[in-house]
Amino acid sequence: MVKSAPGEVGFRPMELSDLSRIEVIENHSFSAPWPRQAFYNELVFNQFAHYTVVTVDGIVAGYCGFWLILDEAHITNIAIHPDYRGTGLGEATLLYVMDLARKLGADKMTLEVRVSNTVAQSLYDKLGFTRAGLRKEYYTDNKEDAIIMWVTLNEHAERNAHTGN
Numbered sequence: 001m002v003k004s005a006p007g008e009v010g011f012r013p014m015e016l017s018d019l020s021r022i023e024v025i026e027n028h029s030f031s032a033p034w035p036r037q038a039f040y041n042e043l044v045f046n047q048f049a050h051y052t053v054v055t056v057d058g059i060v061a062g063y064c065g066f067w068l069i070l071d072e073a074h075i076t077n078i079a080i081h082p083d084y085r086g087t088g089l090g091e092a093t094l095l096y097v098m099d100l101a102r103k104l105g106a107d108k109m110t111l112e113v114r115v116s117n118t119v120a121q122s123l124y125d126k127l128g129f130t131r132a133g134l135r136k137e138y139y140t141d142n143k144e145d146a147i148i149m150w151v152t153l154n155e156h157a158e159r160n161a162h163t164g165n
């Protein structure tokens with residue numbers, strides 16, 4: 001399933017005991033990282049939030065979160081620790097989360113991505129997301145625009161069933 005991950009890959013819900021590790025990955029991954037408290041609030045107080053971690057041999061290698069609002073899943077963040085990037089974990093994690101969102105009742109999924117983040121855009125293109133517009137100066141740290149992307153989860157599931165992915 002994961003092209004070259006260096007160990008046994010698993011997925012599970014994020015727990016409060018993961019937060020130190022999440023903080024490390026977040027700080028390695030974003031120019032404006034969420035503080036630990038933001039993840040705490042998501043896990044403890046946000047009934048719409050669903051956070052998944054991906055593990056390699058039991059070590060948290062990355063995570064992805066979304067808010068489920070009616071039939072829409074809004075991705076809040078996805079990150080893989082730099083030591084584990086380029087091994088298929090980002091793709092496997094997003095596929096897992098897309099499937100989870102669909103099982104929880106979402107028909108479509110959306111996210112924002114920096115115009116400069118061509119690596120992430122390449123991943124989203126690969127998994128069938130399409131561009132739906134631009135949020136001007138969405139990122140407050142450098143006033144960068146965000147590309148809004150959407151995917152229809154049922155279509156996605158059907159497409160993968162046909163291709164065997």
Ligand SMILES: CC(C)(COP(=O)(O)OP(=O)(O)OC[C@H]1O[C@@H](n2cnc3c(N)ncnc32)[C@H](O)[C@@H]1OP(=O)(O)O)[C@@H](O)C(=O)NCCC(=O)NCCS
Pocket residue numbers: 029030077078079080081084085086087088089090091092112113114117118119120122123126
């Ligand atoms: C984006 C991110 C999650 C991708 O995770 P990853 O585990 O490295 O990605 P994968 O190995 O699963 O690669 C999946 C696809 O992503 C794209 N991709 C990954 N690394 C890439 C690179 N260095 N250059 C271009 N495309 C790349 C490719 O489309 C790749 O598919 P391919 O292998 O068939 O070419 C990871 O780079 C990351 O954590 N980045 C920092 C945080 C971030 O930008 N998050 C997204 C915010 S919107």
